[in-house]
Amino acid sequence: MIRIKGHLQRKSWSLDIDCTLPVEGVTGIMGPSGAGKSTILRVIAGLEGHHSVSVRFNEHLWQADDAWTPTEQRRVGWVSQHPHLFPHLDVAGNLAFAQRRATPHSGNDIDADEVIALLDIGPLMDKSVAELSGGQAQRVSMARALFSSPQVLLLDEPLSGQDPGRKEQILPYLQRLKRRDWMPIVYVSHDGDDMARLADHLVYLEEGRVCQQGSVAEMFADVSGTLVRHHRAMTVVEGQVSSVNAAHHSVVLDTPVGALIWVGEAVKGTCMRVCIAARDVSISRQPLRDSSIQNCLPAMIKAITQEPAGWVWLALECNGATLLAQVSVRAFHRLELGVGDPVYALLKGLAVLAD
C-alpha cells in the first residue's frame, strides 16, 4: 500500500490528506481542476519537498518529519500529458537511456522485448522524436518509463489533449499494461469515462481533500456519492467474449448482469471491461420485440432513489447482479414502477475496453 498522510500549505490552497492506495491494479485519482490530483503524484514522487506530508510505500518510509528518500531512489515511473523525450536521441536512444538508469532489483524487472511488443513500438525504433505522432510519442514515453524498471507507475493525464480517435488508440495500450500487472499504476484524470474503463480503485478529491474512495464499480454505482454528482452513474463489470458474429461485426459478452450484444470486433475468450451508463438503460414492462435495441434483460427492481432534478435511479437485479438505470420521473410514474416489480432492462449503448 501507499500511505499518504499530512498537510501541505501553499499560499491560498492546501492539501489535507490521509489516504491509502492499494499497490495493485490501477488506482485512479479524480477531481475537478485544481483539486490537487497532480500534487498527490508529485508528493509520491518526492517532487514537493514537504516533510509535512508523510509517504510510506509498503514497508519503506519515503518521507516524514525526519525522513526523506530522494526521487531517484523511490524508483517511480512518470508519464504526463506531454511526452518529455530527448529530442536529440531517436526512439531507441531514448529507451536505452532509461534502461541504463534502471536499478536492477528483484521482483518486477521488465523484459524490454515484451514492452516493445506490448506498446507496439518496434517499427518506431529508428525514428527521431520529431517524426512521431502525438500517440506514438505517448507510447514511447510509456515504454521509457517502464524501461526504468519502476516499482510504481505514475500517469498524469496521459490522455488529456488527445483527440477522441487517438485516445481510443492509446487506451487499449494502457489496458494491456494494466493486465500485464508489472507494477501498481496511479492514474490521474478528470475524465470519468476513462476512469471507469481503466481504474480498479478510485479516490475522488475536491479542494485538496479526499471526498470519496472505493472500488470503481461501487463509486460509479453510488448515486448519492460525490463522484456521481459530477459524472454519470455507471454499472462497471468485467465480461468475456463468448461468441463472435463476423458478418454483423458484433460479439456476445458474458457479464455478471447477463449476456450482452456489443457492436465491435474482438476475439472469442477476450476479457473486457464493460461500462453501462445508467442513462443508457431504459425500462419496459414487456419484453421488447421489433426494436433496434439489441439487449433486453429480465430484471427486478431492487431499490428506487428519487432525485430533485426530475430523474429516478433504479437498482435492478439482473441475473443476480446489479444494473443501474436512470429514468425520468414522468416515465417512472407512467409505468407505476415499484420495488419488487419484474421489468425488462433495455440497453442501447455499452462502452467496452478489450484486453
Ligand SMILES: Nc1ncnc2c1ncn2[C@@H]1O[C@H](COP(=O)(O)OP(=O)(O)OP(=O)(O)O)[C@@H](O)[C@H]1O
Ligand atoms: N508550483 C506551484 N506553486 C503554487 N501553487 C501551485 C503549484 N502547483 C500547483 N499549485 C496550485 O495547487 C493547487 C492544486 O494543483 P494541482 O495541479 O495539484 O491540481 P489538479 O487537480 O492536478 O488540477 P488540473 O486538473 O487542472 O491539472 C491549485 O490551486 C494550483 O493552482
